[in-house]
Amino acid sequence: MARNKIQWRTPALVWTSSFLLFYIIFRSAMNSSSSSSSSTLGSGSVADRRSRLYDGMARDLDEHGAKFLEGGETSQSLSLSDLFELKDGSVTPVLRAANPPVRANVLYLDPKYSIPISQAVKEIFLPYFDGVIWFQNTSLYHFSMFHASHHLTPVIANDNEIEAEANAVKAVAETLCPLKIVLDRVVLTSTGVLLGCWQVISGADPVTIRAKLRNALPRAPEKQLARNLLIFYI
Numbered sequence: 442m443a444r445n446k447i448q449w450r451t452p453a454l455v456w457t458s459s460f461l462l463f464y465i466i467f468r469s470a471m472n473s474s475s476s477s478s479s480s481t482l483g484s485g486s487v488a489d490r491r492s493r494l495y496d497g498m499a500r501d502l503d504e505h506g507a508k509f510l511e512g513g514e515t516s517q518s519l520s521l522s523d524l525f526e527l528k529d530g531s532v533t534p535v536l537r538a539a540n541p542p543v544r545a546n547v548l549y550l551d552p553k554y555s556i557p558i559s560q561a562v563k564e565i566f567l568p569y570f571d572g573v574i575w576f577q578n579t580s581l582y583h584f585s586m587f588h589a590s591h592h593l594t595p596v597i598a599n600d601n602e603i604e605a606e607a608n609a610v611k612a613v614a615e616t617l618c619p620l621k622i623v624l625d626r627v628v629l630t631s632t633g634v635l636l637g638c639w640q641v642i643s644g645a646d647p648v649t650i651r652a653k654l655r656n657a658l659p660r661a662p663e664k665q666l667a668r669n670l671l672i673f674y675i
């Protein structure tokens with residue numbers, strides 16, 4: 442796939458409070474790739490280390506096989522049939538409410554960029570797998586950066602506390618944008634998730650962004666869902 446240059450001209454760190462488990466399901470489907478790669482932090486520049494991390498993720502399918510074809514389990518013991526169902530011949534996610542709601546900081550990808558990416562993926566896959574792939578809504582493409590609260594370690598907050606968190610995140614975002622990134626490679630994981638893996642050309646690295654968010658959100662769960670600080674994928 443051609444390299445797509447992407448630039449955010451406006452602060453793009455968006456605060457989302459998701460009431461849907463959908464997001465968690467998506468993470469759980471990706472967990473095997475991030476956990477298997479989280480011990481590969483070595484020496485070299487952040488970009489080199491991230492590149493090696495992506496190498497590991499790219500090997501995942503070869504090493505573990507296409508588990509999704511067998512309806513294999515994800516790391517949270519959810520099988521693919523727990524996550525998706527067939528509706529009118531099309532794969533549809535099974536949505537469940539997250540209780541308590543997740544408070545996630547994500548980098549949002551503008552549809553100006555997400556739509557061409559989605560179209561390219563569709564052109565490549567649909568001739569072979571029509572009806573058996575679920576495509577994420579292009580209005581919702583995002584990079585997961587940092588959780589103020591997640592399903593494994595819920596951090597309950599009232600409206601005022603959430604407002605304070607949002608302001609702290611906003612202050613961080615204002616100093617970190619814009620960010621120029623490039624699509625490094627596309628990886629299909631053994632659990633059947635297609636990931637776009639990115640590198641940073643200029644601007645704050647995700648490692649820095651996460652460190653600043655950690656600082657700004659002292660109550661956030663120690664153990665984050667994106668276990669590898671280098672990782673930067675949609």
Ligand SMILES: *[C@@H]1O[C@H](CO)[C@@H](O)[C@H](O)[C@H]1NC(C)=O
Nearest residue numbers: 552576577578579580581582
């Ligand atoms: C995609 O998400 C947007 C924003 O939530 C929504 O307005 C739109 O209806 C969704 N599109 C589809 C096809 O579900």
